[in-house]
Amino acid sequence: MFIRSVSYEIKxxxxxxxxxxxxxxxxxxxxxxxxxxxxxxxxxxxxxxxVTVAVWTSKxxxxxxxxxxAGKEMAERVSPLLANPPIVTEFDKLLRP
Numbered sequence: 001m002f003i004r005s006v007s008y009e010i011k012x013x014x015x016x017x018x019x020x021x022x023x024x025x026x027x028x029x030x031x032x033x034x035x036x037x038x039x040x041x042x043x044x045x046x047x048x049x050x051v052t053v054a055v056w057t058s059k060x061x062x063x064x065x066x067x068x069x070a071g072k073e074m075a076e077r078v079s080p081l082l083a084n085p086p087i088v089t090e091f092d093k094l095l096r097p
Contacts, residue, residue, distance in 0.1 A: 002059040003091040008050040009083040015045055018081050022052075025077060029070035030054065035061025048083070055094060 010018050022041050030036045039054040056062040065071050078086075 001092060001094060002056045002062055003053065003094055004056070004062060005051065005053045005089045005091070007087040007089075008052075008078070008081075010043075010048045010050055010081055011083045012048060014081045015043060015048060015050070018050060018078070019043060021077055021081070025070075025074055026052075029068075029074060030065065033061075033065045033068075033070075036065065059090075 008018070026041075027039075030039060035057045037055040037057060039052065041050065041052045043050045054062070056065075
């Protein structure tokens with residue numbers, strides 16, 4: 001199992017565009033990707049902070065996705081919306097209640 005959490009600080013006035021990008025490009029790209037199990041996105045419209053969490057069957061499955069055109073396009077399209085570089089954290093276990 002491989003879990004990847006990314007925290008973003010979105011530029012002022014760009015949160016709606018970031019949310020739209022998530023709904024169109026991100027969900028479409030990873031929902032159909034082999035190895036992707038589930039994902040979440042959380043936003044705080046007041047602070048401009050967004051967090052995504054993606055659960056993959058393995059790190060290799062994530063890396064295969066990340067190397068695709070869809071994965072590269074996602075990074076390119078998100079970058080101009082960010083006030084700072086994203087903070088990436090990786091995990092190897094998901095604890096469930």
